[in-house]
Amino acid sequence: xxxxxxxxxxxxxxxxxxxxxxxxxxxxxxxxxxxxxxxxxxxxxxxxxxxxxxxxxxxxxxxxxxxxxxxxxxxxxxxxxxxxxxxxxxxxxxxxxxxxxxxxxxxxxxxxxxxxxxxxxxxxxxxxxxxxxxxxxxxxxxxxxxxxxxxxxxxxxxxxxxxxxxxxxxxxxxxxxxxxxxxxxxxxxxxxxxxxxxxxxxxxxxxxxxxxxxxxxxxxxxxxxxxxxxxxxxxxxxxxxxxxxxxxxxxxxxxxxxxxxxxxxxxxxxxxxxxxxxxxxxxxxxxxxxxxxxxxxxxxxxxxxxxxxxxxxxxxxxxxxxxxxxxxxxxxxxxxxxxxxxxxxxxxxxxxxxxx
Amino acid sequence: xxxxxxxxxxxxxxxxxxxxxxxxxxxxxxxxxxxxxxxxxxxxxxxxxxxxxxxxxxxxxxxxxxxxxxxxxxxxxxxxxxxxxxxxxxxxxxxxxxxxxxxxxxxxxxxxxxxxxxxxxxxxxxxxxxxxxxxxxxxxxxxxxxxxxxxxxxxxxxxxxxxxxxxxxxxxxxxxxxxxxxxxxxxxxxxxxxxxxxxxxxxxxxxxxxxxxxxxxxxxxxxxxxxxxxxxxxxxxxxxxxxxxxxxxxxxxxxxxxxxxxxxxxxxxxxxxxxxxxxxxxxxxxxxxxxxxxxxxxxxxxxxxxxxxxxxxxxxxxxxxxxxxxxxx
Numbered sequence: 181x182x183x184x185x186x187x188x189x190x191x192x193x194x195x196x197x198x199x200x201x202x203x204x205x206x207x208x209x210x211x212x213x214x215x216x217x218x219x220x221x222x223x224x225x226x227x228x229x230x231x232x233x234x235x236x237x238x239x240x241x242x243x244x245x246x247x248x249x250x251x252x253x254x255x256x257x258x259x260x261x262x263x264x265x266x267x268x269x270x271x272x273x274x275x276x277x278x279x280x281x282x283x284x285x286x287x288x289x290x291x292x293x294x295x296x297x298x299x300x301x302x303x304x305x306x307x308x309x310x311x312x313x314x315x316x317x318x319x320x321x322x323x324x325x326x327x328x329x330x331x332x333x334x335x336x337x338x339x340x341x342x343x344x345x346x347x348x349x350x351x352x353x354x355x356x357x358x359x360x361x362x363x364x365x366x367x368x369x370x371x372x373x374x375x376x377x378x379x380x381x382x383x384x385x386x387x388x389x390x391x392x393x394x395x396x397x398x399x400x401x402x403x404x405x406x407x408x409x410x411x412x413x414x415x416x417x418x419x420x421x422x423x424x425x426x427x428x429x430x431x432x433x434x435x436x437x438x439x440x441x442x443x444x445x446x447x448x449x450x451x452x453x454x455x456x457x458x459x460x461x462x463x464x465x466x467x468x469x470x471x472x473x474x475x476x477x478x479x480x481x482x483x484x485x486x487x488x489x490x491x492x493x494x495x496x497x498x499x500x501x502x503x504x505x506x507x508x509x510x511x512x513x514x515x516x517x518x519x520x521x522x523x524x525x526x527x528x529x530x531x532x533x534x535x536x
Numbered sequence: 537x538x539x540x541x542x543x544x545x546x547x548x549x550x551x552x553x554x555x556x557x558x559x560x561x562x563x564x565x566x567x568x569x570x571x572x573x574x575x576x577x578x579x580x581x582x583x584x585x586x587x588x589x590x591x592x593x594x595x596x597x598x599x600x601x602x603x604x605x606x607x608x609x610x611x612x613x614x615x616x617x618x619x620x621x622x623x624x625x626x627x628x629x630x631x632x633x634x635x636x637x638x639x640x641x642x643x644x645x646x647x648x649x650x651x652x653x654x655x656x657x658x659x660x661x662x663x664x665x666x667x668x669x670x671x672x673x674x675x676x677x678x679x680x681x682x683x684x685x686x687x688x689x690x691x692x693x694x695x696x697x698x699x700x701x702x703x704x705x706x707x708x709x710x711x712x713x714x715x716x717x718x719x720x721x722x723x724x725x726x727x728x729x730x731x732x733x734x735x736x737x738x739x740x741x742x743x744x745x746x747x748x749x750x751x752x753x754x755x756x757x758x759x760x761x762x763x764x765x766x767x768x769x770x771x772x773x774x775x776x777x778x779x780x781x782x783x784x785x786x787x788x789x790x791x792x793x794x795x796x797x798x799x800x801x802x803x804x805x806x807x808x809x810x811x812x813x814x815x816x817x818x819x820x821x822x823x824x825x826x827x828x829x830x831x832x833x834x835x836x837x838x839x840x841x842x843x844x845x846x847x848x849x850x851x852x853x854x855x856x857x858x859x860x861x862x863x864x865x
Contacts, residue, residue: 405801407799407800407811407812407813407833408833410799410800410801411800411812411813411831411833412831413800414798414800414801414803414813414829415598415600415800415813415829415831418596418598418600418829419598419600419601421581421598422577422581422597422598422600422601422604422605423604425577425580425581425583425584426577426580426581426604426605437802438801438802439800439801
């Protein structure tokens with residue numbers, strides 16, 4: 181199957197998963213062209229900087245995906261399929277229905293894919309893999325790093341943090357967009373903001389955000405969480421209730437009758453890590469955001485901006501997130517995005533050059 | 537002599553613990569009413585909430601409050617002792633201040649006795665109270681065993697003492713200390729006299745060691761021949777303890793301390809057999825705050841509970857780095 185045909189079939193499958201956004205045949209081929217230099221370079225030798233080259237997928241590719249993040253799993257798998265590689269998919273122990281469905285459709289469409297579940301990855305798959313893409317915690321990544329054969333490419337995608345920055349919004353017009361970014365996927369995606377930094381009246385913005393969190397909740401409830409997750413939210417709330425009772429620089433807004441959403445205003449700009457599940461901090465935007473982010477800088481994925489102007493992006497480029505976007509679109513990473521600041525197709529191929 | 541120095545409230549609580557005079561509900565409501573005015577940070581915390589009609593409604597202070605403010609109902613100058621939390625969760629130290637240790641001592645000794653634990657021949661796998669003056673656990677153990685029965689990190693003397701002992705012994709120590717002792721024993725085993733038992737306490741926080749409780753208890757049997765193993769549940773921010781026997785055991789405290797398992801979603805008491813977070817009402821916490829909201833998960837067993845603890849394996853799933861992971865770095 182040629183690349184164009186693969187792109188065609190893949191786009192057909194991806195259409196069944198609208199949460200991934202619109203991904204056309206042209207989008208897919210453009211990613212191949214951007215990353216590998218020519219849309220047909222996987223099909224044969226094509227001109228490449230004065231000579232000819234051909235890209236060959238490093239296969240089989242083993243995709244180890246984590247629970248509750250079907251986005252990353254499907255995007256990773258789609259990359260492997262687009263390359264025309266043989267693919268192994270290791271499903272999380274708790275299952276991932278979207279990935280399973282996607283996998284079944286891919287097999288029916290003639291792609292090469294083998295799926296496995298359970299806690300242990302079939303050792304044969306790991307031994308055979310020439311590329312291993314892993315999504316998961318530091319512990320999971322370190323576990324697989326040790327197991328990956330020396331000649332295989334290892335592409336880890338660890339847990340990340342994201343945040344929002346609001347520069348010019350005295351009336352809180354972007355608050356519904358921030359509420360969407362926080363609430364979608366219950367903050368379990370690496371693109372989910374945990375803190376929103378606001379220039380100007382940050383406390384006022386927190387109030388707007390609280391109202392919008394409630395609005396979003398009414399439309400799209402969070403759903404149940406585990407007792408441990410609920411306990412973490414309850415603990416964080418109690419902690420900040422105590423803080424707010426004793427410190428006017430702290431204020432908390434929370435959903436009534438449950439742990440559905442929580443907004444915490446804190447004047448201290450130091451990045452506060454959320455316990456997730458729709459718990460978000462609002463803080464004044466400091467003059468030096470890098471200092472406020474501290475160690476969180478190492479894990480920065482996306483910054484959602486309002487307004488998302490080139491001037492602000494250039495000004496903040498030194499923070500080195502892997503993605504800037506406008507608030508409200510933090511969860512809509514395109515297929516072509518540089519996840520964790522890296523190319524996503526290029527590491528999964530090897531090259532053959534032909535110099536006539 | 538010491539009792540004469542106690543306040544009227546302390547004397548009442550002491551009488552309740554030691555002589556069972558009075559009743560829990562009246563006492564805790566009275567003490568809460570006083571703490572609500574005497575401890576400024578707690579007073580601020582309680583301000584938006586009405587006065588409780590029953591002890592269930594007493595506002596519970598989160599543990600983090602002990603890190604963020606001085607939780608005491610007396611002046612700094614009147615502080616006799618301050619115990620510190622281990623700080624192993626990466627969030628800094630919490631401090632529990634005491635104006636007098638008399639009530640703490642009474643609660644610890646009476647709780648030990650009520651759990652059916654022996655008064656004599658206690659050996660502690662803990663630092664001596666003099667070497668660890670900020671440890672409430674060492675302080676408590678100091679009331680149960682003399683200094684020469686404390687063993688810490690150097691396990692050879694403990695092994696020698698245990699080898700030569702004739703009557704039943706009680707070993708009291710942290711889970712980590714026991715694991716360290718078992719590692720030190722290696723392939724050797726000791727056989728303690730019949731009737732001996734062990735009381736382990738504390739988790740493995742920050743140690744990087746994780747071992748299922750069942751496997752942990754099996755090591756007591758394998759290494760020391762012990763079948764009777766207890767867990768002590770206590771914390772720096774409390775003055776009373778709960779004890780459970782076996783695995784999984786049901787934790788129970790004395791009449792002066794009560795636990796409620798709270799559904800964190802609703803804030804209401806969990807159904808019997810359901811999981812929630814532990815809220816402790818401890819009369820002996822007279823100088824600080826009687827109602828403490830812990831972060832520990834537990835299963836409600838009537839008026840008692842089965843401890844699950846803070847389950848690190850239950851982190852929210854996904855690829856967003858959470859607060860717990862940030863702290864774990």
